[in-house]
Amino acid sequence: MIDRMAAATHPSMEDLDLPTVMHALADPIRLGLVRLLSDGEERAWGDLDAPVANSTLSHHLKVLRSAGITRTREEGKRCFVRLRSDEFEGRFPGLLDTTLALAGEAGTGVADVRLHSAAA
């Protein structure tokens, strides 16, 4: 149907509003993903190990992408994800850094998202 080739659509930062962004950050799995990506490195989709089905993981990544938080790059058959840190910082100053600092601590209700065995 869609577009592994049409390159997953990414919103312009100007088009984003605060409620949308907050909502994207209001889920344990998505916070776990953001935490995993917090070092700024790009990660392969297939290396992401979250406690949900692949279809659900795809959904969560779409929500993060739609909220301007992550960028997805397609390379052949595989996908890579990373934070849009700099751009996001320009639109919502401080929000990502603050959230990452909080999501990094234990007991904050963030899901355990890690990398599959063969880490990069």
Add this chain to the structure above:
Amino acid sequence: MIDRMAAATHPSMEDLDLPTVMHALADPIRLGLVRLLSDGEERAWGDLDAPVANSTLSHHLKVLRSAGITRTREEGKRCFVRLRSDEFEGRFPGLLDTTLALAGEAGTGVADVRLHSAAA
């Protein structure tokens, strides 16, 4: 039924998790309320002028209260609301300040919540 006298229940900061807090901050009306309270002053419930029915406003204030963001005080027949700034800062450092800074700007999707004519 309940308890204008049992004093609206407020959670302990340790019992709060990040997804809950983010969710509370993911609504235009609630962000508008938080913005209105951002100066730290206590406001009378009846002075709050939000574009929703009273029952809905009551609901939103309950969500904020349950997320540890606001505190409600009852004095006789009337209610007063204020932010739990200091306590909240201790549990989620930086989050409230960052959010308030962002909610204060235009074009961020925050609802227009103000005070009724007779402002305090």
Add this chain to the structure above:
DNA sequence: TTCTATCTTCGACGAACATCGAACAATCGG
């Protein structure tokens, strides 16, 4: 071309959510 790996989309489900009006409880003033 055919098969395989890699995501994405579809369709469905139950749960949670925002919203309203009406009914209710509590307090204060006659």
Add this chain to the structure above:
DNA sequence: CCGATTGTTCGATGTTCGTCGAAGATAGAA
């Protein structure tokens, strides 16, 4: 005691959300 004021709760409605499995689409390997 009666009535007005002030929020809160209830019940209902329509929407959105998180989740899954199955089916689809694409790129590369065989």
